[in-house]
Amino acid sequence: MQRTPSARELAHRILVRVEVSNGYSNLLLRALPPEMERRERALCTELVLGTLRWRGRLDHALAQCSRRPLQEVDPALLTTLRMGAYQLLYLDRVPDSAAVNESVRLARRSAGRGAAGFVNAVLRALLRQEIRWPGDDADPVERLAVQTSHPPWLVQRWLDRLGPQQAEQALLAHNQPAPLVLRVNRRRTDPAALRTRLQAEGVQTEPGVWSDDALQVSKGNPLGGDAFREGLFYVQDEASILVADLVGAQPGERIADLCAAPGGKATQLAAVVQTRGLLVACDLHPKRLGLVRDNAHRLGLDRMRLVVHDAGQPAIRPGSLDRALLDAPCSGTGVLRRHPEIRWRNELDDVRRLASLQARLLDAAAPTVRPGGRLVYSVCSLEPEEGLEVVQRFLQRRPDYHIDEPGDVPEALVDRSGGLPHLLTHPQRHGLDGFFAAVLQRDPD
Numbered sequence: 062m063q064r065t066p067s068a069r070e071l072a073h074r075i076l077v078r079v080e081v082s083n084g085y086s087n088l089l090l091r092a093l094p095p096e097m098e099r100r101e102r103a104l105c106t107e108l109v110l111g112t113l114r115w116r117g118r119l120d121h122a123l124a125q126c127s128r129r130p131l132q133e134v135d136p137a138l139l140t141t142l143r144m145g146a147y148q149l150l151y152l153d154r155v156p157d158s159a160a161v162n163e164s165v166r167l168a169r170r171s172a173g174r175g176a177a178g179f180v181n182a183v184l185r186a187l188l189r190q191e192i193r194w195p196g197d198d199a200d201p202v203e204r205l206a207v208q209t210s211h212p213p214w215l216v217q218r219w220l221d222r223l224g225p226q227q228a229e230q231a232l233l234a235h236n237q238p239a240p241l242v243l244r245v246n247r248r249r250t251d252p253a254a255l256r257t258r259l260q261a262e263g264v265q266t267e268p269g270v271w272s273d274d275a276l277q278v279s280k281g282n283p284l285g286g287d288a289f290r291e292g293l294f295y296v297q298d299e300a301s302i303l304v305a306d307l308v309g310a311q312p313g314e315r316i317a318d319l320c321a322a323p324g325g326k327a328t329q330l331a332a333v334v335q336t337r338g339l340l341v342a343c344d345l346h347p348k349r350l351g352l353v354r355d356n357a358h359r360l361g362l363d364r365m366r367l368v369v370h371d372a373g374q375p376a377i378r379p380g381s382l383d384r385a386l387l388d389a390p391c392s393g394t395g396v397l398r399r400h401p402e403i404r405w406r407n408e409l410d411d412v413r414r415l416a417s418l419q420a421r422l423l424d425a426a427a428p429t430v431r432p433g434g435r436l437v438y439s440v441c442s443l444e445p446e447e448g449l450e451v452v453q454r455f456l457q458r459r460p461d462y463h464i465d466e467p468g469d470v471p472e473a474l475v476d477r478s479g480g481l482p483h484l485l486t487h488p489q490r491h492g493l494d495g496f497f498a499a500v501l502q503r504d505p506d
């Protein structure tokens with residue numbers, strides 16, 4: 062009979078896939094065995110997200126306890142060290158002996174006796190040694206990078222743009238666990254009925270703060286119950302819900318979500334368009350478009366048209382859409398609390414490269430919207446190069462477009478920098494994922 066992997070073994074596998082294969086922690090955690098015991102699932106999730114979130118701080122400590130430079134350690138073995146260090150430094154409920162012994166056992170199974178001895182020596186040194194942390198007199202970038210576990214390039218940018226106090230608040234906010242928010246599928250239920258249904262399944266929720274379609278989970282796991290299987294809700298942050306609201310979809314319209322995967326905003330729009338209109342969901346990657354298909358099927362939205370399409374290339378007939386949403390690929394600096402691995406993947410050059418891509422995608426999207434129609438541009442990034450600056454340059458190139466008021470969202474979330482009103486949400490200010498979104502209206506003929 063095959064042995065069932067422990068929570069630590071599963072967490073290690075996920076972290077190695079994130080590190081070596083550029084996997085995404087949220088998708089890998091969602092694929093955990095459904096029969097996994099609740100406490101084991103919770104421990105696995107904590108180990109994965111905590112180790113990713115605090116990787117920079119963990120490495121700072123481990124580097125002082127290892128005779129071997131960390132960059133020379135095999136990635137799988139380094140993952141074992143980070144997981145062990147996270148338990149020692151952050152999980153008070155895990156005894157130190159268990160954290161060390163389980164890490165040694167994990168190293169022995171995956172890499173042999175020599176690796177186990179190395180892990181044992183480093184983690185026991187971590188228990189003994191007084192770790193030197195950057196003090197108040199240290200370079201501000203180094204201090205905040207270690208203290209908040211973010212890459213120095215990002216710390217420097219936010220210090221320059223926000224100032225010391227706001228930058229530190231933003232960095233700390235991205236280390237807080239993101240709330241689990243559900244968007245009610247109004248094609249099948251309403252918020253009050255869904256709350257009652259979830260309560261019967263042992264899940265407690267509270268109404269959303271910013272959207273009437275949102276419920277925030279305060280206790281329990283809604284993803285294993287019948288309400289999920291019956292398509293009564295979709296997991297989606299309130300900021301993402303508000304971005305789709307900006308499209309202003311109406312029944313009977315022709316609308317496209319040009320970068321649709323995994324399908325949150327697309328299914329939200331499809332529920333409004335209903336059977337009299339058309340929602341086209343596009344994505345470059347067939348596998349990711351499969352996620353849209355699966356989510357749409359679960360939510361009862363099977364009439365959505367799915368198209369494998371490079372949003373930078375012409376494919377949709379010019380002027381054929383009433384509205385379009387371009388939720389463009391971006392650096393993801395607004396969702397670091399939800400996807401902590403992103404902070405360790407991106408560099409400053411990626412922000413510049415993505416800004417160029419976003420401009421190309423926006424230029425390709427503009428002709429598809431009819432005169433008098435609406436194009437919403439959004440990114441889950443807090444970097445001006447990917448948000449406001451992309452829109453400013455677009456308006457210079459396309460005089461037939463103008464920016465419109467984002468009137469479908471609370472005024473408290475509207476920013477008017479540069480004289481251009483737009484949605485701008487921040488984790489530290491609003492408790493939301495960080496999003497930029499602008500409503501671009503095409504002038505009538």
